[in-house]
Amino acid sequence: MNVVSIRIITADVESLVKFYEQITGITAIQYTPDFAELKTSTATIAIGSTKTLQFFGGENIAQPAENRSAIIEFLVEDVDREFDRLRDFQSYQIVQEPTVMPWGNKSLLFRDPDGNLVNFFTPVSKEAVEKFNPK
The missing domain is CATH 3.10.180.10 (2,3-Dihydroxybiphenyl 1,2-Dioxygenase, domain 1)
Structure with missing residues (x-):
């Protein structure tokens, strides 16, 4: 088993994509306005809007900007x-x-x-x- 990606759920995909592009120097692949990925040689940072949560069971399964762990x-x-x-x-x-x-x-x-x-x-x-x- 290998860790492939970490997905960050956000209410502002554009801002987070710009931030991670700036700190990493990696250009994101923007698949839709609600989903992008920054691929490194070992893992991917995925950035999804709160709208993408509907595909995983509903908008209440994750809360943007609430990470504490x-x-x-x-x-x-x-x-x-x-x-x-x-x-x-x-x-x-x-x-x-x-x-x-x-x-x-x-x-x-x-x-x-x-x-x-x-x-x-x-x-x-x-x-x-x-x-x-x-x-």
Whole structure:
């Protein structure tokens, strides 16, 4: 089994698509006005409007901008460089500037326009580097 995608439900697809395009440098594939995907080499960020919930059993099964438990994580080459690049980008809110975590990743934590947590991280400890770059 493989994780293929994470889908974010939003009331403003256009804003979220623009945000994720800007932070990742990936152009979204906009299938309909209510659904888009940003594909990386390992997984996809899917963005669906609240209208798409009707296909999954009704609009009450998910609530946009209510995430309080998940973090969308991106492995980046240099988290400090990403932080410098994003400093002037006004569509997000910094939660934590680049900080080395006890498990060996240097992490930058911020929120997207819907309040979802996003983590850009770079492995810095020997163990973390080996975990993400096995030889």
